[in-house]
Amino acid sequence: MPRNGLPNEQIAAALRRAEKGAALDEVGRRMECTAACCSPLSIRRSARNDLIHVLARMDGRPFPSIDTFARLLRASGFLSETKRGNASTRVTPEDAASLLIALMATDSPTASPRVVDVFRGLVRLPAPAEKNLPRTLALLIKLPSFSEFLAGAIEHAGTLRNELGESGIELQVSRSVPAAALMLRDPMGRRRRIAEWVIDVPRYGPNAPTSLPEAENGADRRLIATITQRTIYSLGDLLEHAEVDA
Secondary structure (H helix, E strand, C coil): CCCCCCCHHHHHHHHHHHHHHHHHHHHHHHHCCCCCCCCHHHHHCCHHHHHHHHHHHHHCCCHHHHHHHHHHHHHCCCCCCCCCHHHHHCCCHHHHHHHHHHHHHCCCCCCHHHHHHHHHCCEECCCCCCCCCCHHHHHHCCCCCHHHHHHHHHHCHHHHHHHHCCCEEEEEEECCCCEEEEEEECCCCCEEEEEEEECCHHHHHHHCCCCCHHHHCCCCCCCEEEEEHHHHHHHHHHHHHHHHHC
8 A cells, every 4th residue: 555545556446437437528629639630640640759749849948859858768768668660659648757757857868867767756745635626636646656646647637627627736846856746726826735745765765865967067047847737638638649549
């Protein structure tokens, strides 16, 4: 049983039930897929390249720069290997989460494998149970690690979209120390912190990392990177369409 809540299989089962409950609401949105999205050219296109394009729009860095991050992460085992044929189109929620973490936490492609390794293992700080949370979000923040939360949010983005409605989320990643936080924003714009993730000290012992390359290199800008639910939704839509195309 994870230290922060329900057994993983119980969380997974609850998330599957939430997905089924949202399926009918998703039908109309799926039917709005444009002709370009459903064209043969779109089906042949590499889903990994589509992932990079989505993140480039979010991040502002050009495609070649983000592709460098992706190649280094793949070489270090943090992204799925690409193969010839249809398998080359497969992008997993874990792939999307790892590349997103890298882009949020560092400007250095060469530092990205180390950064992703650290952030994937962040654990949630114990906290009193939050009230009045969307069901899927409440389940996701109980997952054992930050990377599992983020991958789960991307995988279940459609359900989150329906449950959040006019509310939103903000995910903050620190670029100076290994930490992350999740904010819930209500329709009136009021924000509250509902989860925080920090270094799992028992995993590292006395060698626990206390800083990141941005701080070690003396960088004093952009020390907090923030995304909203829009990035999560975009990545979820990408993976959903990739599965249909495959």
